[in-house]
Amino acid sequence: MDPLSAALKIAGSGLAAQSARLRVVAENMANAQATGQGPGGAPYARKTISFVSELDRASGVQLVRVQGVGVDSSPFPVEHDPGNPAADANGDVRRPNVNMLTEMGDMREANRAYEADLQIMRQSRDLLSMTIDLLKGA
Amino acid sequence: MEPVHLFSLIDRQQAWLSTRQALVAQNIANIDTPGYRAVDAAPFERAMARVGFEMSASSSLHMRPAATETLSTSIRTADGWETNHSGNTVSAELEMIKAGDIRNAYALNASVMRAFHGMWMATVKP
Secondary structure, eight states: OOHHHHHHHHHHHHHHHHHHHHHHHHHHHHTTTOOOSSTTOOOOOOEEEEEEEEEETTTTEEEEEEEEEEEOOSOOOEEEOTTSTTOOTTSEEEOOOOOHHHHHHHHHHHHHHHHHHHHHHHHHHHHHHHHHHTTTTO | OOSSOHHHHHHHHHHHHHHHHHHHHHHHHTTTOTTOOOEEEOOHHHHHHTOOOOOOOSSTTSOOOOOOOSOOOOEEEOOOSOOOTTSOOOOHHHHHHHHHHHHHHHHHHHHHHHHHHHHHHHHHOO
């Protein structure tokens, strides 16, 4: 596989991985207030994502892929709110362990990595067209 | 055929630059992969040093060593400016600088090739 096409493929795998990460961030943010169903029910647990680099045997380059989406096992903050339908016998409600600040930071980082991948893609395409342009007006 | 090997030299450098561009793409794609070590191509001079020229022989029946005409670029790990706590050594800024260098060199080579091709065509065209 010619290296510039490989570069496009690699950057594409990076875009896919970063957008999966953004999806997880969106899920976490949307469910930041989702308490459990029924009294004492478990609330939404924050999701985590991890990446792994993987050798693409067809082209011999290291692509990136999502290794898996896990669950954050940190404890849920407890809030005393007897009126809540999800409150247990003591009137305590367990809230999701989503920290908005962490999610925003994660989102920014995913955004930046996505932009870098896009930039590489744009540049690889420019290099290809520079070569093709040699045919023009010769 | 070509007295100065200009086009083949440019072709080799473009191949090397393309390989390097693919490695930059690989580093950027793996910017958040835990434990990933950044890679880079060995310098062009080193890759060129291994390209041999064919030996001339007085008869086509003589045995001659296989010429290594193609450029083989070796890849090595090249850590960036910092290592984060997961052991990832890619630094985005360094990769962007490399990408800029690659682009400049590629554009320069393409222009030189175009200029020489223009001269060549000037002698061929009536």
